[in-house]
Amino acid sequence: MRGPSALASLVAAAAALLLLIEGCGGAMYKVGDLDAWGIPPPSKPDVYSRWAKSIHFALGDSIWFLYPPSQDSVVQVTPRAFAACEASDPVLKLDDGNSVFNLTTPGRFYYISAAPGHCRKGQKLAVDVPMANGTYLPPTANDLAAFAPMPAEAPAGFESAALGPAGAHPSAAFRAAAAGAGSFLLAALSFAVFLL
Template sequence: MRGASALASMVAAAAVALLLMIDGCGGAMYKVGDLDAWGIPPPSKPDVYSRWAKSIHFALGDSIWFLYPPSQDSVVQVTPVAFAACQASDPVLKLDDGNSVFNLTTPGRVYYISAAPGHCRKGQRLAVDVPMANGTYLPPTANDLAAFAPMPAEAPAGFESAALGPAGAHQSAASRAAAAAGAGSVLLAALSFAVFLL
């Protein structure tokens, strides 16, 4: 009996040691928005998700955790093009359990939006930059730059890109000029990306 108890204690100690080693090898987990749960940003904090993403230095192997009421929302990983258009119909990955974790396993920019109708267009979207293993970032692709380009003049009424603020926000003169000049050009996309990084 005593041998079985000693063996059980050794197995338990080995299991704890293994868990500690695995935990030490894994990345950090970050709750999206910190104290703010995943939802439509309040008027007092329309840029809560872009500010949150800029405040953290992510690394390969880290995870991001979205917390939200599952009956009211979801989160989808999307392409840069879908991010720019707030299009959730063909996601890379969709989670809707209210306690969604995405692992950051590939360097580059990763895009997330709410799939609940109208939420993305009200600012519920997030872009996360993941560096390479050596800590350097990949240069943005043309699609990454276009994801934050100002919306063209013929955009649906009430729709603004995240770089410009939530629906109903007043556009700056520079944003209106950029849209009028053709937001699709690479030069304007690069300018919008630089503004987003500030």
């Protein structure tokens, strides 16, 4: 039988664990600040992109998707799958109706609804997470492809082009990459930045 000292040790260990969890955890954000993750209303077709731009995420933060599990889900996808609204090969799929994704590494992360037709109606979200010092990683060519259709062949030198100053917000890097990539790509990237 365990004595009072064992119980006191267990309580102290639980309290220490709670303090550790609270000290390491970041903020949790309900996606879109809407009642639920769903197709954006016609009056706010860009609700998810505007919401993501309004939040200054940090490492350790979490994003919370709330939705009826019998009607929807959320999948984390690659940039190209995000552009194509393709949910068949997700990075991660959650469908419990109360899905939390922890933002533990810097970069851009992409989420879409796996319900048929929802993504094409605007139920998609891209989130930028800065490094611990607050600077953002420059977007990769794949990140650029998530927001702008790429020509059949990328312009010469595009893959090695500088994508913006180190630490700049990703939208600044999109504009910098467009400067030398030709008029078609410039127009497509400008449209993508507008959508962000």
